[in-house]
Amino acid sequence: MGFQIDKESLIQPVAQWARVLCVCFICAALAFPCPAQTADSPDSSEYLIKAGFIYNFANLMQWPANTFSSPDSPIVIAIVGTDTSGGILDEVLAGKKVAGRPFAVKHLKRGMDLKGCNIVFVSASETAHLDEILHLVKNLPILTIGETPSFAQRGGIINFIVVDDKVRFEVNVEAAKQADISISSRLLALAKIVPQTDGSKVQ
Amino acid sequence: MKFHNLSIKRKMTLITMLTSTAALLLFSVSFLIYDLIAFRHFLSEDLSTQAEIIGYNSAAAMAFKDQAAATETLAALKAKEDITAAVLYSPEGRIFARYNRANIAKMTLPDRLPPADGFRFSGSFLEVFHVVSLNGEPCGRLFLQSDMSQWNARAKRYAGLLLVFMVCSDLLALLVSSKLQNLISQPILRLEDTMRMVSSRKNYEVRALKFYDDEIGRLIDGFNTMLADIQERDTALQGANYELKSQTNELEDEVARRKQTQEELLGAKRAAEDASRAKSAFLANMSHELRTPLNAIIGYSEMLEEEIQDSGRIEKVEDVRKIHSAGKHLLALINDVLDLSKIEAGKMGLHLEHFEVAGMIEDIVSTLEPTIAKNANRLVLQLSEDLGQMHGDITKVRQILFNLLSNACKFTEHGTISLSVNRATAEGQEWIRFRVSDTGIGIGAEHQENLFKEFAQADVSIARKYGGTGLGLAISHRFAQMMGGQIGVESEMGKGSVFTVHLPAHVTTEAAGTAKPKQLSGRAAAEPEPKLQPNTVLMIDDDPAERELMCRSLAKAGFHVVAVADGEEGLRLARRIQPVVITLDVLLPGIDGWEVLSRLKADSELAHIPVIVVTIVDNELKRADCGASSYLIKPVNRDLLVKLIEKYSELQPSTSGGGVPVNV
Numbered sequence: 001m002g003f004q005i006d007k008e009s010l011i012q013p014v015a016q017w018a019r020v021l022c023v024c025f026i027c028a029a030l031a032f033p034c035p036a037q038t039a040d041s042p043d044s045s046e047y048l049i050k051a052g053f054i055y056n057f058a059n060l061m062q063w064p065a066n067t068f069s070s071p072d073s074p075i076v077i078a079i080v081g082t083d084t085s086g087g088i089l090d091e092v093l094a095g096k097k098v099a100g101r102p103f104a105v106k107h108l109k110r111g112m113d114l115k116g117c118n119i120v121f122v123s124a125s126e127t128a129h130l131d132e133i134l135h136l137v138k139n140l141p142i143l144t145i146g147e148t149p150s151f152a153q154r155g156g157i158i159n160f161i162v163v164d165d166k167v168r169f170e171v172n173v174e175a176a177k178q179a180d181i182s183i184s185s186r187l188l189a190l191a192k193i194v195p196q197t198d199g200s201k202v203q
Numbered sequence: 204m205k206f207h208n209l210s211i212k213r214k215m216t217l218i219t220m221l222t223s224t225a226a227l228l229l230f231s232v233s234f235l236i237y238d239l240i241a242f243r244h245f246l247s248e249d250l251s252t253q254a255e256i257i258g259y260n261s262a263a264a265m266a267f268k269d270q271a272a273a274t275e276t277l278a279a280l281k282a283k284e285d286i287t288a289a290v291l292y293s294p295e296g297r298i299f300a301r302y303n304r305a306n307i308a309k310m311t312l313p314d315r316l317p318p319a320d321g322f323r324f325s326g327s328f329l330e331v332f333h334v335v336s337l338n339g340e341p342c343g344r345l346f347l348q349s350d351m352s353q354w355n356a357r358a359k360r361y362a363g364l365l366l367v368f369m370v371c372s373d374l375l376a377l378l379v380s381s382k383l384q385n386l387i388s389q390p391i392l393r394l395e396d397t398m399r400m401v402s403s404r405k406n407y408e409v410r411a412l413k414f415y416d417d418e419i420g421r422l423i424d425g426f427n428t429m430l431a432d433i434q435e436r437d438t439a440l441q442g443a444n445y446e447l448k449s450q451t452n453e454l455e456d457e458v459a460r461r462k463q464t465q466e467e468l469l470g471a472k473r474a475a476e477d478a479s480r481a482k483s484a485f486l487a488n489m490s491h492e493l494r495t496p497l498n499a500i501i502g503y504s505e506m507l508e509e510e511i512q513d514s515g516r517i518e519k520v521e522d523v524r525k526i527h528s529a530g531k532h533l534l535a536l537i538n539d540v541l542d543l544s545k546i547e548a549g550k551m552g553l554h555l556e557h558f559e560v561a562g563m564i565e566d567i568v569s570t571l572e573p574t575i576a577k578n579a580n581r582l583v584l585q586l587s588e589d590l591g592q593m594h595g596d597i598t599k600v601r602q603i604l605f606n607l608l609s610n611a612c613k614f615t616e617h618g619t620i621s622l623s624v625n626r627a628t629a630e631g632q633e634w635i636r637f638r639v640s641d642t643g644i645g646i647g648a649e650h651q652e653n654l655f656k657e658f659a660q661a662d663v664s665i666a667r668k669y670g671g672t673g674l675g676l677a678i679s680h681r682f683a684q685m686m687g688g689q690i691g692v693e694s695e696m697g698k699g700s701v702f703t704v705h706l707p708a709h710v711t712t713e714a715a716g717t718a719k720p721k722q723l724s725g726r727a728a729a730e731p732e733p734k735l736q737p738n739t740v741l742m743i744d745d746d747p748a749e750r751e752l753m754c755r756s757l758a759k760a761g762f763h764v765v766a767v768a769d770g771e772e773g774l775r776l777a778r779r780i781q782p783v784v785i786t787l788d789v790l791l792p793g794i795d796g797w798e799v800l801s802r803l804k805a806d807s808e809l810a811h812i813p814v815i816v817v818t819i820v821d822n823e824l825k826r827a828d829c830g831a832s833s834y835l836i837k838p839v840n841r842d843l844l845v846k847l848i849e850k851y852s853e854l855q856p857s858t859s860g861g862g863v864p865v866n867v
Contacts, residue, residue, distance in 0.1 A: 049268070056266045059338045098338070166268070186263035190272050 037059045041143060047085035049167045050160055051092035054121065054145060060184035061176075063118060064141045074104040078114055080133060083107060084147075089121070113136030114142060122146040122156070130154055141180050153197040157181065161192070170194045212381075212388045220373055227372055231365045238361065242354055247322045247329055250349050253283065254320075254333035258345045261291055261300070262335045265343040270300055277302035285352045287328070291335065292344040299343060327351060374674060390414045394423055407434035426770035486544060491790065493537055495746065498838035501530040502752040505841070534838060539674035546681050553596045553685055555710055560624060560635060561591040567604055568622075570843070574609060579614045580641075582608075585623035593635055595710040599682040603690075606675040607702045609638040615643030618699070626708065633708035634688075640701040646694040654692055655680035662771030679704075686710045740848055741782035742766040743773035743799065744817070745791050749837070753786065756841040762848060768792070770799040777809050783852040786844070787831070789818035804830045813851040815844070 058075055075098060079089060093103040106117065110129055114120055120142050123134055127148045134155040137144055144156045151159035152172040157179060159170045171191040176183050257276060264272035277289045280302050289302040322331040331343040397411040407430055411423045464624070472530045473684075504527035511519050545551045564586060575582050593600070604622070623638045646654065655676050676690075683690045687707050694700035740762045744750050749767040757764045765780060767773045770791050777785060785803065789796030796816060803809045812834035817839055833847055 053267060056263075058335065059266075059340070060263065168269075169267075184263070186260075187267075190263050190267050190269045 044086065044088060046167060048092065050147070051085065051089045053160070053167065053169065054089070054119065055093060055096055055098070055103075057143065057145065057187065058103075058119065060187040061143065062182045063143075064180045067118065067141050069099070072100055072102075074102045074115045075119065076104045077115040077119040077121060078106045078108045079121045079123060080108050080110060080114075081126035084123050084125065085127040115140065117142055119143045119145065122148070122151065124148055127136060130156070137179075139178060143179070143181055144175070145149075150197075152194045155196065156195070157183075159194075168192065172196055210388075211391055212384055215384035215388060216377065216380045220376045220383070223376040224369065224373055227369060231368065232290060235358075235361050235365060239354065239358055240808055242357055243324075243329075243351075246349065246351060246354055247331070250286075250329055250331045251320070251322055251333070251819070252279075254331045254345050254347045257289065258333045258335040261345070262337040262342055265293070265299060265335050266337045266340075273300035274302070276300075281305075285349045285431055286347060287350045288346075288348040290346040292346065294341065294343055319339060327355075338505065386415075387419065390419045390423065394419070394426060398426070401430065407437055450722055475734075486541065490537055490541055493680045494534065494819050494837050497530055497534050497537075498746075498752070499748045501527060501534065502748070502841075504530060506752070538836075541677060542678050543674055546678065551685070553710065554598070555594055555596055557592050557594050558597045560593050561586055563601060564604070564622070564624060567608065567824070571608055571612070573603070574612045575620065578612055578618075580612055580615050580617065581619045583619055583621040585621060587625040590624060590635070591625050591626070593706070593708055595686055595706060596682075599686065600706065603679040603682050603704055604637060604639070606679045607637075607704070610675060611639055611641035611643065611700070611702075615641040615699070618642035624671075634705050635708050637704040637706070638701065639704075640699060642699040645696045645698050646692065646700055648694075648697050651694060655690065738852070739763045739765060739780055740852075741777055741780065741785045743768075743770060743775065743785065743791065743796070744788040745769065746788070749788070749817075749839075752841070753839075753844070756845060757848065758857050760845045760849065762852070770794040770796070773799060774802055774806075774809075777803065777812065778806070781808075782812060784813050784815060784848045786815045786817050786848075789816060800831060815851075817844075 054077070060076060077089070077093065079085075083089070090105045093105060096103055108114070110133065114133075114137050118141075120137055120146065121134070121174055122130065124147045126133060130146070130151060131154060132146060138155070143158065144151075145158045145160070146152070146156045147160045149159075149161070152170040152175070155172065155175050157172055157175045159172075161168050163168055169191050170193070171183060171188060172194055173183070173188070174196040206214070206217070230430065252653075257280070260279075261273045261276040264270075264276060273291050277291065277300055280286045280289050281304075286302075287304045290298055291300040293299040320333050322329060324330075329351050330347040331345075331347040331349075333347070334341050335343040335345050369424050372388040393414075393763055394411050397409055400409055401407060409426050410430065411425045413420050413427075416760050504523050505866075508520055508523045508527060511523060520579075534830075540549070564584070568582065568584065571582075608620065608622065618641060620639070620641045625636055683704055683706060687710055688705045691703045691705075693701060693703075738761060740757055742750060742751070742753055742757075742764055743793060744766065745768045745770075750768075754764045765776055767776055767781065768791075770793055773785075773787070787796050787799060791799070796818065800814055800816065803812065803814060814830075815833040815835060817835045817837060819837045832851065835844060835847075
């Protein structure tokens with residue numbers, strides 16, 4: 001038993017396969033937009049990747065059991081600060097689900113209540129107010145994701161970095177523990193683990 | 204060596220081993236194949252599992268596009284020796300990360316990837332495809348390739364194991380079968396030994412040993428039964444052989460006994476023949492002894508009669524005549540008895556020659572003239588013109604007629620005796636018929652039957668009245684039969700009798716020496732004799748009485764007689780005096796008459812002289828051989844002798860050439 005495609009066989013199955021392949025490609029294209037280096041604009045491609053990463057993060061971690069009221073309760077993502085992605089996050093995550101839960105994207109201003117959120121994306125625009133924001137979510141089961149250098153060291157759980165023109169990420173395991181969020185070892189294996197430092201030091 | 208000719212032992216061992224090997228091989232190979240297929244399946248499952256693990260481990264790296272992490276994950280496959288290559292493809296189909304085993308050159312990657320999980324065997328490689336997904340979301344594909352070294356190693360290990368296993372089990376099979384085949388081969392081999400022993404030594408008492416009660420056991424039973432049968436038959440055969448031998452011995456004894464008996468019989472036969480010869484010699488001698496004195500009696504009584512008549516003492520003539528006639532009668536009796544005894548002994552042969560019938564009749568009549576005249580009878584001759592020659596034994600024909608005419612004369616007084624002779628054809632053959640009739644006393648019908656039997660005269664009284672032995676008709680009858688003819692009689696008492704003789708004109712017989720008398724007569728006729736001394740007769744006879752009688756008779760007839768007593772003297776004289784006729788006695792002192800005769804005929808000077816053999820010994824064969832001109836039996840009828848001598852001395856060629864035996 002192999003994948004021999006017999007020319008003699010009917011055309012219909014081939015056509016079906018071809019259709020399936022097309023659908024797959026389209027899906028893949030939607031789920032994983034082109035890498036940054038091949039994208040039209042650096043920003044949009046970068047955010048496409050970041051959007052995919054966020055989705056994968058949601059896939060590879062678990063919130064405390066009582067976080068969601070029902071099994072199909074959405075995972076609420078709050079984008080704090082200026083949406084540097086220009087709506088790409090909304091776009092990418094809109095139709096996606098993790099373990100049956102859809103995503104709900106909120107755009108919030110600094111200082112707004114973050115308690116109902118599950119994931120908080122801190123935009124690069126809020127670099128100056130990191131400590132403040134992080135302080136707000138401290139000890140809450142909220143995954144904090146940032147795109148500012150030393151975001152993780154200052155108490156953020158995951159921080160996007162760019163290494164060799166590729167988007168990578170750092171994880172602050174201590175912060176995750178404090179937030180009572182368990183991160184999959186598979187995710188950790190790919191991440192750069194950074195220690196917690198005192199948030200007083202500002203670059 | 205062909206399998207068929209192998210010994211049963213080897214065959215059975217081979218069969219066992221082949222069977223076990225084949226079964227084992229079949230089992231092992233099928234097991235191996237099954238195991239290898241199962242193992243392949245297991246391998247594919249295993250590889251699929253590995254693909255799943257690797258896919259799981261690399262899913263996050265794929266999801267986060269972490270090529271280094273993915274490559275690192277794949278590099279962990281180094282621990283798996285059989286995996287030659289591993290490739291992770293991005294969802295777009297691009298190679299995301301890859302792994303190649305160090306010693307394997309860059310492999311060619313499949314250009315198309317199947318969209319779902321699966322495995323395939325490509326050449327000696329096992330290839331597995333796996334869709335890598337992260338929490339159910341596909342994030343790439345994994346391609347794993349294994350060179351199935353485990354499988355190959357396993358196959359090799361199995362093959363080696365199988366080989367060892369086979370060798371071991373074959374050895375075991377050899378061991379077991381070489382032990383177990385004895386169960387079957389041993390009885391057969393023993394049976395074969397027994398058979399060889401039986402056939403080589405022919406010893407049927409041997410029995411094959413039975414081991415088990417199986418088919419071979421039954422075969423051995425059958426063989427033993429057969430042997431028992433053969434033994435029984437052998438014994439029976441030997442018994443029969445012994446019996447046959449003993450019977451053969453008995454037969455041989457019997458043959459020996461018979462042979463002895465045969466020899467005894469032969470001896471007896473020789474003795475009988477000797478006795479018979481002695482009897483014949485005795486008879487011949489006796490007749491000679493009887494006839495010699497009779498000659499004297501008859502001869503002297505004749506002379507005495509003449510002298511008495513001359514002297515005129517007529518009263519004595521009758522007495523002398525009685526002596527003379529009694530002597531003649533006695534002589535006739537002796538001759539008849541001799542003839543009959545010869546006929547009885549089968550020694551009377553036929554001497555066939557050609558002769559004139561009329562001439563013969565004339566001779567007889569002239570001889571019988573006195574007899575005819577005796578009873579005042581008259582003879583009437585009726586000879587047909589065509590009589591001509593007859594081929595037969597003239598002596599016997601003459602004797603038959605002589606007997607019949609004598610009888611007719613004897614039993615007729617003052618009557619007529621007629622002899623008629625003619626030639627007739629009957630039964631495809633020419634016959635001469637002689638008919639003698641008389642007007643005498645005749646023969647009764649009751650006597651006619653026995654008329655031709657020996658010693659049977661019509662009446663006993665006849666013998667007294669008429670004399671005679673009664674043998675004449677019997678002898679005539681026998682002679683006629685010998686020549687192929689017959690004699691018949693018709694008669695009535697008181698009116699006379701008619702005797703009819705039928706003889707073939709050409710008598711045929713196988714009797715030897717029939718040609719000799721013809722030659723003799725032919726030669727006698729062919730040689731003319733010169734007339735030298737017409738009146739000299741040489742007489743060779745040792746009997747002085749005979750010599751004197753002959754001399755007197757011949758002197759009276761005007762012949763000069765020279766008489767000698769022995770053959771040598773006779774021959775000497777014959778050369779000197781050249782006689783016209785020689786009379787020769789057979790029984791002579793020194794050389795006998797036959798020798799003298801043959802010497803005379805061998806001598807050219809003397810061969811032409813006619814020789815008249817005068818003898819008592821009636822040897823017809825010899826007289827035919829030796830070439831005598833005539834043959835007279837003693838006592839000699841002197842008138843006949845004188846007539847003969849006169850005939851020869853006048854140089855009349857003899858055509859009939861026969862002597863006339865005296866039979867009166």
